Structures are given as structure tokens and as C-alpha cells.
Amino acid sequence: MKNSPKDLISRRGFCLCCVGGAAFAATGGWLTPRQAFAEARGLVSVIKDSAAVSPIITHRLRNNISILEGSGGNVAVLTGSDGKLLIDAGIGVSRPRVEKALAELGGDPVTHLVNTHWHFDHADGNEWLGAAGAKIIAQENTRKHLSGIQRVEDWDYNFLPLSSAGIPTEVFDKDHSLKLNGATIGLKYHGPAHTDSDITVTFAEANVVHVGDIFWNGIYPFIDYSTGGSIDGSIAAAEASLAAITSDTIVIPGHGKPVSNKAELKEFRDMLVAVRDNVAKLKQQGRSKDETVAAKPTAAFDAKWGQFVIDPGFFTRLVYEGV
Ligand SMILES: [Zn+2]
Numbered sequence: 348m349k350n351s352p353k354d355l356i357s358r359r360g361f362c363l364c365c366v367g368g369a370a371f372a373a374t375g376g377w378l379t380p381r382q383a384f385a386e387a388r389g390l391v392s393v394i395k396d397s398a399a400v401s402p403i404i405t406h407r408l409r410n411n412i413s414i415l416e417g418s419g420g421n422v423a424v425l426t427g428s429d430g431k432l433l434i435d436a437g438i439g440v441s442r443p444r445v446e447k448a449l450a451e452l453g454g455d456p457v458t459h460l461v462n463t464h465w466h467f468d469h470a471d472g473n474e475w476l477g478a479a480g481a482k483i484i485a486q487e488n489t490r491k492h493l494s495g496i497q498r499v500e501d502w503d504y505n506f507l508p509l510s511s512a513g514i515p516t517e518v519f520d521k522d523h524s525l526k527l528n529g530a531t532i533g534l535k536y537h538g539p540a541h542t543d544s545d546i547t548v549t550f551a552e553a554n555v556v557h558v559g560d561i562f563w564n565g566i567y568p569f570i571d572y573s574t575g576g577s578i579d580g581s582i583a584a585a586e587a588s589l590a591a592i593t594s595d596t597i598v599i600p601g602h603g604k605p606v607s608n609k610a611e612l613k614e615f616r617d618m619l620v621a622v623r624d625n626v627a628k629l630k631q632q633g634r635s636k637d638e639t640v641a642a643k644p645t646a647a648f649d650a651k652w653g654q655f656v657i658d659p660g661f662f663t664r665l666v667y668e669g670v
Pocket of ligand 1: 464
């Protein structure tokens with residue numbers, strides 16, 4: 348199954364997987380993850396086109412909280428008479444399927460939307476949700492990045508600002524809290540991690556937390572140095588998230604299998620630490636980036652974590668940049 352087209356499709360939690368599908372359509376053959384990533388450079392619009400046809404799968408958790416999987420990052424939904432709260436907005440072109448999935452969870456409108464960070468596969472849907480009346484809440488750096496042209500070097504792509512309807516109207520620096528549908532919802536900023544805008548969203552009574560792209564469940568993560576991300580910040584945020592949860596907590600990752608837990612988050616943190624140490628040793632020995640990739644510092648982890656779009660070589664490069 349590893350590396351098969353079916354495997355890539357089944358991990359549609361990450362938007363770049365759609366590039367594999369799009370590339371398939373364009374070339375008549377499946378690409379390896381590495382090729383798919385290369386194709387992804389400058390092809391964000393292709394990702395959006397592909398998201399337009401991806402199915403949305405609903406996972407019902409507890410205390411009226413569900414996850415919608417299939418439009419970029421994993422989207423959490425809290426339902427109730429105060430209106431729906433969404434954690435992340437997915438990609439705008441998924442709107443018809445997201446609307447259908449939301450309707451199946453109840454007739455209340457979406458009144459609130461929280462962005463875990465600024466990336467388009469989590470915030471592109473802000474525009475239609477904001478226009479439909481949702482109040483958008485985020486860390487202040489998310490608003491900053493969504494308000495101007497934002498270049499992501501590793502995707503070779505310049506993201507344009509969202510229209511005014513998609514810009515968060517309520518921002519905070521460190522912490523924020525909400526009371527909706529009987530739930531106590533805590534928003535916590537983690538400092539520079541995957542970007543410089545990452546927050547976690549905790550539903551206290553349900554013991555559920557959406558940790559955004561601080562956690563990629565079972566796949567190597569992207570780290571966005573263009574907007575303040577780093578490997579050390581990613582490790583620190585994973586550790587802070589671990590310290591805040593119990594073995595009963597349901598953990599929602601930004602990408603990968605959407606219903607997760609503390610043990611899987613710890614496994615992700617341990618992988619980050621081990622790869623960081625291996626790469627740092629090689630860099631300290633004076634090895635170049637290419638020589639470090641050739642030394643395969645991720646080898647012990649590749650069978651599990653390297654079967655997706657951020658392949659071992661690319662992940663090594665991202666870590667090398669930060670040690
Ligand atoms: Zn992201």
C-alpha cells in the first residue's frame with residue numbers, strides 16, 4: 348500500500364495530496380510524493396481546483412463536536428443554538444460540499460470561525476464564511492498575513508490578500524476565550540512554531556483540542572520559515588500541547604488522520620526531536636544541505652512518516668534550515 352495512489356488519496360488531509368490527483372489528471376500517471384511536491388511549486392491554484400472535487404468526510408466526536416475532513420486542513424465544528432463554530436475554514440472551492448456536511452450537522456448558521464494559522468488550506472474559506480456572517484477570530488499575525496501579499500519561499504508562491512470579508516475581525520496576542528453552545532473554548536498562541544501565527548483551540552468540557560499544523564499525524568510536516576516557523580519552535584509547540592492534555596483528550600491534527608490522541612502527538616514530537624538532533628550533528632560537522640540529505644538522517648522514520656508529500660529529503664532540508 349505504501350506510496351500507492353490509493354494511499355495518497357486516503358491521506359487527503361493535506362491539500363498538497365490533491366496535487367497528486369491533479370498531476371495524475373495532467374500527466375496520465377501517478378507521481379511519487381517527491382514528484383508531487385516538485386509539481387506543487389507554483390501550483391497552489393491547481394490544489395484549489397482539485398479541492399473542488401474532493402469529498403468531505405464527517406467524523407462525529409463528542410459534546411456536539413465533529414471534524415470535517417477533505418478541504419485542506421482538518422476542520423472542527425461545534426454545533427448548537429448559539430450557531431456553529433468552525434475551527435479553520437478549509438479551501439473556498441470546497442464550499443458546496445462543506446455546506447452540505449454542515450447542514451447534516453444541524454440547521455444553525457455558522458456564527459463564529461477561528462483560524463489556527465494563516466495558511467490558505469486553513470483560511471481560504473474565510474471569504475465565503477465571513478460573507479455569510481461568521482465572525483472571524485485569530486491570532487494577530489494571522490490577520491497580518493491574510494491582509495497583505497505573502498510569499499512562501501518553499502512553494503515559490505505569492506499569496507494575495509483575502510478580500511475584506513475573509514480578514515479576521517477579532518484578534519488577540521496570547522490568549523482568548525469564548526463561551527458558545529455551553530462550551531468553554533480556550534485559544535492559546537504558541538509563539539513561532541509551524542508559522543508565527545499558530546494557536547491551539549481547546550474545548551474544556553469535551554476534552555478536545557484542535558492543534559492545527561503544530562501536529563501532522565503520521566506524516567512529516569511542512570515548516571514555514573517564510574512566516575516565522577522553525578523546527579525548534581515546532582518542537583516547543585508540540586511539547587506545550589502535550590503538557591496541556593491527558594490520555595483521554597481527543598487531539599485534532601492540522602493534517603493526517605483526523606481523530607488522534609496524546610500518544611500519537613508524543614510520537615510526532617519524538618520524531619521531530621530525533622531528526623533535529625541527527626541533522627544538527629551533520630550540520631555541525633560541516634556538511635552541506637545536500638550532503639546532509641544524502642546521509643539520510645531521517646532513515647529510521649521514513650517508513651512511517653515519509654510516505655506523503657513532504658518526503659524525507661524535503662523534510663531534512665526544512666530541519667537543516669533551522670539548526
Ligand atoms: Zn499550515
